[in-house]
Amino acid sequence: xxxxxxxxxxxxxxxxxxxxxxxxxxxxxxxxxxxxxxxxxxxxxxxxxxxxxxxxxxxxxxxxxxxxxxxxxxxxxxxxxxxxxxxxxxxxxxxxxxxxxxxxxxxxxxxxxxxxxxxxxxxxxxxxxxxxxxxxxxxxxxxxxxxxxxxxxxxxxxxxxxxxxxxxxxxxxxxxxxxxxxxxxxxxxxxxxxxxxxxxxxxxxxxxxxxxxxxxxxxxxxxxxxxxxxxxxxxxxxxxxxxxxxxxxxxxxxxxxxxxxxxxxxxxxxxxxxxxxxxxxxxxxxxxxxxxxxxxxxxxxxxxxxxxxxxxxxxxxx
Numbered sequence: 001x002x003x004x005x006x007x008x009x010x011x012x013x014x015x016x017x018x019x020x021x022x023x024x025x026x027x028x029x030x031x032x033x034x035x036x037x038x039x040x041x042x043x044x045x046x047x048x049x050x051x052x053x054x055x056x057x058x059x060x061x062x063x064x065x066x067x068x069x070x071x072x073x074x075x076x077x078x079x080x081x082x083x084x085x086x087x088x089x090x091x092x093x094x095x096x097x098x099x100x101x102x103x104x105x106x107x108x109x110x111x112x113x114x115x116x117x118x119x120x121x122x123x124x125x126x127x128x129x130x131x132x133x134x135x136x137x138x139x140x141x142x143x144x145x146x147x148x149x150x151x152x153x154x155x156x157x158x159x160x161x162x163x164x165x166x167x168x169x170x171x172x173x174x175x176x177x178x179x180x181x182x183x184x185x186x187x188x189x190x191x192x193x194x195x196x197x198x199x200x201x202x203x204x205x206x207x208x209x210x211x212x213x214x215x216x217x218x219x220x221x222x223x224x225x226x227x228x229x230x231x232x233x234x235x236x237x238x239x240x241x242x243x244x245x246x247x248x249x250x251x252x253x254x255x256x257x258x259x260x261x262x263x264x265x266x267x268x269x270x271x272x273x274x275x276x277x278x279x280x281x282x283x284x285x286x287x288x289x290x291x292x293x294x295x296x297x298x299x300x301x302x303x304x305x306x307x308x309x310x311x312x313x314x315x316x317x318x
Contacts, residue, residue: 042290045235052228053298060088060303062221063126066214070122073210074201076114085314091307094300095264108314117194121201125214129205132159133218134256137226141249141277155256166203226251229295233278236291240282250277251295265300 042049068083086109090102106119135155142152205214230247242250254274258266271292278288 042235045232048232048235049294049298052225052232052294053302055224055228056298056302059221059225060091060306062217062224063087066129066217066221067122067126069213070125070205071114071118073204074118074122076109076112076118078109078112078114082108085310088303088306089310089314091303092311094303094307095267117197117201120198122205124198124202125205128159128162128202129214129218130222131155131256131259133215133222134252134259135159136215136219137222138249138252138256141246141253154260158260163206166199166206169199222252222255223248225299228298229291232294233283233291236287237283242281246281250274250281253277271296 064084064087067087068078068080071078071083086105089108090105093102093104103120103123106114106116109119135152138155139152142149205211226248229251230242230244233247234241251274254270254277255266257273258270261269263269274292274295275285275288278291279285283291
């Protein structure tokens, strides 16, 4: 009994110690960004920051709707409150590489008997749809900038390979072959079987109706954040406001590069591309940095803060 208690204590310590360190890292990076912001350039345009923040919340709301639709598409009827809180709780770990830390939401579905493979399939489909949407939003900007043609073709190629593989691979046969494999009990075969099962289930999200619905909702959701970016940019640099195409394209291109970099939250890569593109559009360096950092506060750190709040609420409920 003592051994079990000690083991449980160590497990809890490691879990909460890891969460504390991760939270400290998030707060440290946020403070580092905040110290670089010169608020004088806003010239009383805080209404634009507020509007941009509300558009980010609108983005989250639409993505919650999509997540709930994905779960129901697989036959899981979860309460809206749980879906919303668990989805946002994943944002507490959005700084993990490839955002895989957002899969933490799966732990809240155990009492509803939602298989982990279904959650991973929905998560994979969600990430794929977001990547396609961001690429579509950035195409106009990328096509006009030769220096970023490689990023554009890399994104198009990556998405084409992933979608083609999902549609054309005989996942059911591969799944059955792995299950009947002589080494079916080995860790590697079990992992490959789980991946094949997840991808087989993810394919159902690529039916024409679901695909078009997901893309339309994604374009509205991510387009809202891009519009917020353009609104704040016009306040910071009113002498030469960004065109709608440029504003949306810069936001989407920087987000795309951050996603393809697989850095935690795109930190560093997203900021560098966004500031560079703004400078190329005529923004002075201080104003380009200001807009970049405000955008990151409203689209990354706001989500992280809300995510940790939702983690606390769910922990309290449990």
